[in-house]
Amino acid sequence: MSSGHVALTSPEALHVTGIRKSFGALEVLKGIDLTAMQGDVIAIIGGSGSGKSTFLRCLNFLEHPSAGTVRINGEEIALARDGHGNLAPSSGAQLRRIRSRLAMVFQGFNLWTHMTLLENVIEAPVRVLGLERKDAVWQAEALLDRVGLGHKIHEYPSFLSGGQQQRAAIARALAVDPHAMLFDEPTSALDPELVGEVLKVIRGLAEEGRTLVLVTHEMGFARDVANQVVFLHNGRIEEQGPPAELFGRPKSERLGRFLGNF
Amino acid sequence: MSQLAKPVIDADVTEVQAQVRPPALGRWGWLVLAAFAVYAAASMRWDWLASYYPKLLWGLWTTLWLLVVTTALGLVLAIGLGIAQAAGPRWLALPARVFCTVIRGTPLLLQLWLLYYGLGALFAANPEIRQSALWPVLRQAWPYAVLALTMSYAAYEGEVMRGAFLGIAKGQLEAAQSFGMTRWHIFRRIWLPQAFRRALPTLVGETILQLKATPLVATITVMDIYSVAAQVRQATYLTYEPLILISVVYVLIALLIQRAFAAFTKTHQTRSPR
Ligand SMILES: Nc1ncnc2c1ncn2[C@@H]1O[C@H](COP(=O)(O)OP(=O)(O)OP(=O)(O)O)[C@@H](O)[C@H]1O
Ligand SMILES: [Mg+2]
Numbered sequence: 001m002s003s004g005h006v007a008l009t010s011p012e013a014l015h016v017t018g019i020r021k022s023f024g025a026l027e028v029l030k031g032i033d034l035t036a037m038q039g040d041v042i043a044i045i046g047g048s049g050s051g052k053s054t055f056l057r058c059l060n061f062l063e064h065p066s067a068g069t070v071r072i073n074g075e076e077i078a079l080a081r082d083g084h085g086n087l088a089p090s091s092g093a094q095l096r097r098i099r100s101r102l103a104m105v106f107q108g109f110n111l112w113t114h115m116t117l118l119e120n121v122i123e124a125p126v127r128v129l130g131l132e133r134k135d136a137v138w139q140a141e142a143l144l145d146r147v148g149l150g151h152k153i154h155e156y157p158s159f160l161s162g163g164q165q166q167r168a169a170i171a172r173a174l175a176v177d178p179h180a181m182l183f184d185e186p187t188s189a190l191d192p193e194l195v196g197e198v199l200k201v202i203r204g205l206a207e208e209g210r211t212l213v214l215v216t217h218e219m220g221f222a223r224d225v226a227n228q229v230v231f232l233h234n235g236r237i238e239e240q241g242p243p244a245e246l247f248g249r250p251k252s253e254r255l256g257r258f259l260g261n262f
Numbered sequence: 263m264s265q266l267a268k269p270v271i272d273a274d275v276t277e278v279q280a281q282v283r284p285p286a287l288g289r290w291g292w293l294v295l296a297a298f299a300v301y302a303a304a305s306m307r308w309d310w311l312a313s314y315y316p317k318l319l320w321g322l323w324t325t326l327w328l329l330v331v332t333t334a335l336g337l338v339l340a341i342g343l344g345i346a347q348a349a350g351p352r353w354l355a356l357p358a359r360v361f362c363t364v365i366r367g368t369p370l371l372l373q374l375w376l377l378y379y380g381l382g383a384l385f386a387a388n389p390e391i392r393q394s395a396l397w398p399v400l401r402q403a404w405p406y407a408v409l410a411l412t413m414s415y416a417a418y419e420g421e422v423m424r425g426a427f428l429g430i431a432k433g434q435l436e437a438a439q440s441f442g443m444t445r446w447h448i449f450r451r452i453w454l455p456q457a458f459r460r461a462l463p464t465l466v467g468e469t470i471l472q473l474k475a476t477p478l479v480a481t482i483t484v485m486d487i488y489s490v491a492a493q494v495r496q497a498t499y500l501t502y503e504p505l506i507l508i509s510v511v512y513v514l515i516a517l518l519i520q521r522a523f524a525a526f527t528k529t530h531q532t533r534s535p536r
Binding site: 060062092095096097098099100101102103104106108110111112113114123124127128169176 | 431433434436437438439440441442443444447451452455456459
């Protein structure tokens with residue numbers, strides 16, 4: 001089930017246009033377009049405060065954009081102005097349905113601390129997607145095993161290292177068989193020696209053909225794994241293209257300087 | 263954010279463990295209690311027990327059910343008061359805060375009397391209520407005792423629940439949202455269980471305080487164990503014996519509460535590394 005054979009109803013896993021977002025007077029995103037075809041791995045890079053997290057959070061409406069459209073797997077999310085002048089999904093049911101297959105992996109893992117790893121992984125499949133509990137357990141065991149945590153399924157998150165927690169969070173995300181996965185700096189909170197084990201898991205997802213949108217500061221990893229890289233600066237896409245081009249021959253001077261820092 | 267997530271959780275758990283102490287009476291405590299019991303049995307008068315024990319048992323029963331019912335109802339109310347203040351719209355948060363502040367800021371005895379003599383008198387003056395099916399209940403004292411004790415527990419614990427709800431790492435709620443859970447689902451499965459675990463250590467203390475507040479109901483004619491003891495004193499002219507007896511009863515109930523919470527905590531708090 002977790003091997004990337006999603007029903008492909010649309011060649012575009014994710015298609016967004018004109019995403020804008022302001023916090024008060026501060027305009028953080030100034031019109032962003034992005035398309036991820038099925039199986040694309042898109043790395044978003046950029047300096048601190050350039051709007052990477054905000055953009056990612058606009059994709060699943062944890063943040064309400066001020067303008068723009070979002071289409072997931074061919075389905076456009078219906079939007080209406082909320083009380084703050086931002087765009088909010090007008091149908092809660094549609095939003096939940098779309099979110100349930102658009103998994104997000106956070107910098108801080110955000111596992112539910114009162115649940116074991118197994119309970120974390122089966123929660124959404126059973127209670128959101130309506131999977132039979134025993135099937136969900138069976139699937140969760142396989143997924144946790146796959147991320148190297150087969151021996152920890154009854155452990156609580158606070159017993160685990162950061163790397164283990166993040167791998168569990170990835171298993172939890174995989175359990176909903178997502179159309180696309182959003183990663184916000186999945187390794188930034190980890191001790192250096194734990195980064196590798198998490199990147200390895202993500203690399204596996206890319207290789208099996210999953211659609212990934214990945215905010216990262218791991219340039220080497222982005223270069224290896226992504227088929228498209230987006231450089232965000234000041235709320236705009238400053239440069240975009242295959243990793244060989246962006247990293248090999250950056251056109252913009254800013255990108256060159258940014259890459260020089262690594 | 264992420265850097266915060268873990269230490270916050272761990273601190274929370276150790277705090278929980280530090281505050282939940284198993285039974286307060288050690289081996290020596292029990293020994294002293296036993297010695298005192300022997301002394302009391304030998305040199306005090308207990309013959310009245312034979313004629314009063316049915317009444318005492320009935321009073322004990324009243325104290326116990328008052329305690330259990332009002333803490334249970336109060337806790338449910340406290341969850342509402344807590345979430346209203348932590349995440350509710352202003353028109354809900356404000357009344358909830360005012361309720362907690364007023365109830366916590368005034369003596370329980372006053373609330374009890376206001377409800378019993380005030381509200382009770384209003385009800386009695388209203389012919390529609392006097393004729394209603396509820397009147398046989400409303401003309402008794404215990405509904406007012408239940409109401410006052412429930413409100414008191416709810417106000418104190420509502421404040422605790424407010425903090426407990428606010429104490430959750432926001433990212434955990436966002437993770438739940440990101441999986442398409444409904445608000446109710448998130449509340450029931452993620453937010454409330456974590457807030458409840460956070461509030462658990464204070465629940466023990468609040469419940470014991472609640473136990474010790476129950477004798478106030480004697481002032482509005484509810485026959486709890488304290489008021490039975492007072493009756494015994496009046497009828498027998500004994501000063502100490504009835505009071506000593508119920509003191510022991512209260513201590514034993516308090517210990518029982520502590521044991522029950524410790525057992526509950528043990529099964530529900532196995533979430534931290536040693
Ligand atoms: N909820 C918010 N309210 C106000 N300002 C915000 C909010 N969230 C983000 N911002 C601001 O928006 C800008 C972009 O933030 P964002 O988190 O998207 O940056 P980022 O590219 O992810 O940076 P980093 O690499 O540090 O994670 C920053 O200036 C930030 O202060
Ligand atoms: Mg960020």
